[in-house]
Amino acid sequence: MTDLSDSSGALDWLDDVARRRRNEGLRRTLRPRERGEELLDLASNDYLGLATDPRVVEGAIASLRQWGTGSTGSRLVTGTTAEHIRLEEELAEFTGSGAALVFSSGYQANLGAVVALSGRDSLVVSDAGSHASLVDACRLSRARVEVTPRGDVEAVERALAGRGEARALVVTDSVYSADGALAPLAELHAVCRRHGAALLVDEAHGLGVRGDGGRGLVHELGLQGRDDLVVTATLSKSLASQGGVVLGSRRVRAHLIDAARTFIFDTGLTPAAVGAARAALAVLRDEPGLAARVLDNAAVLAAATGAAEPTSAVVSVILGDPVRAVEARDAALGRGVSVGCFRPPSVPEGTSRLRLTARADLTPGDLEQVRAVLGEVLADFGPVGELA
Known part of the structure; x- marks a missing residue:
């Protein structure tokens, strides 16, 4: 019988790592939300x-x-209901895409799409500001990967022009998650066209906020439906559910069903999440002004904190030091306002920040509370930084 009291010490290094993270202000903890909690x-x-x-x-x-x-099973066995298909059809129609394929999360959608659309004989050019799911997808792709500076179209062009591979895929967020800035999608698509590359755009923070009625930045720029452009998105943000989707041509959808491992080997999205996403999409279709309301409220939040005028739902207040950022977040929480706190590795060193997200349903009273609370908090924690 194994003596459980006899430790080998094989994982004792975890204590040193935890201690270092704590000293650097980078230790993460879980804070469960309580039912009926009165927080803005x-x-x-x-x-x-x-x-x-x-x-x-x-x-x-x-x-x-x-x-x-x-x-009850993977999408290819028992995990596809009639409602899954209806959700895919509605998402494709709403975004102006040829077809859609729903995954169990946005993370899985990105992993599945990038890996299935690349491979050993291809180049993947990854924007340095891409979400972690795209970064991990690049690592799993077995392709040669070049990382280019955030939003640097010329660097992407150089990478594509110098490639020896037959196929190439460029990946980027449409709206960068940490500060809400917009990627130069039109310019990136033009570069991809010149060099015979495909473009994959993650619209996680664009869907529901940018474009006509919240159809996303790709749609806003008139790029929807292009055969060399693939869009991914999550259903867990504007659509208030769970899951992810890949939007593209019918042949892209067919290829992913055959080749995307995170689709083939993962259990299908739960029916309740599908129903919630369909209902949220119906609300967005019926109330197209919701997207504009998000941007209007984001502008108010930016003015209240001294941040630059936002182009998405995200308002980024840079405080620099991670410990200072955590203390500012906790101070706001103690005054009844919950704000995000982004620290390395989510953001570059020296740019730890409060991350505020606007919602369409914020009231004038809510916005006034934000002005008062964050005015006090930021007075205690120094001047507001600019967007990264």
Whole structure:
């Protein structure tokens, strides 16, 4: 019988790592939300304020009652319901895409799409500001990967012009998650066209906020439906649910069904999440002004904190030092306002920040509370930095 008291010390290094992170202000902890907690939420990605909307809740409940608690298997076996297909059709129609394929998360959608659309005989050019899921996808792709500075179109062009591989894929966020800045998608697409490369754009923070009625930055720029452009998005932000989607041509969808491992070998998205996403998408279709309201409220938050005028739901208040950023976040929380706190490795060294996210349902009273609370907090923690 194994003596459980006899430790080999094989994982004792974890204590040193934890101590170093704590000293550098980089230790993370979980803070469970409590039911009925009276906090003004400026930390979540519920951009349209639909996570508790009765219409969305009822959409989840209706699917739960019809299909049960789980999808029961992978999408290729038993995990595809008629509702999954309807959601895909509605997402494709809303965004102006040829087809859509739903995954169990946005992370899985990015992993599946990048790996399936690249490979050993290809080049992947990755924007340095890309989400961690795209970074991990590049690592798994087995392609040669070149990382270019954030938003640097000329660097992307140089990488593509100098390639020896037959195929190339450029990957980027449409809206950078840490500060809400917009990627130069039109210019990137033009470069890709010149060099016979495909472009993959993650619209996680663009869907529901940018474009006509929240159709995303790709749609806003008139790039929707291009055969050399693939869009990924999450259903967990503006659509107040869970899951991810890849939007592209019908042949891209067909290829992913055959080749995307995170689609083939993962359990399908739960019916309740599908129902909630469909209901949220219906609200967005019926109330196209929600997207503009998000941007209007983001402008108010930026003015209240001295940040630059935002181009998305995200308002970034740079404080520099991670310990200082955590203390500022906690001070705001103690005054009833929940804000995000981004520290390395999520952001570059020296740019730790408060990350505020606007929602469409913020009231004038909410915005006044933000002015008062963050005015006090930022007075204690020094001048507001510029957007990175």
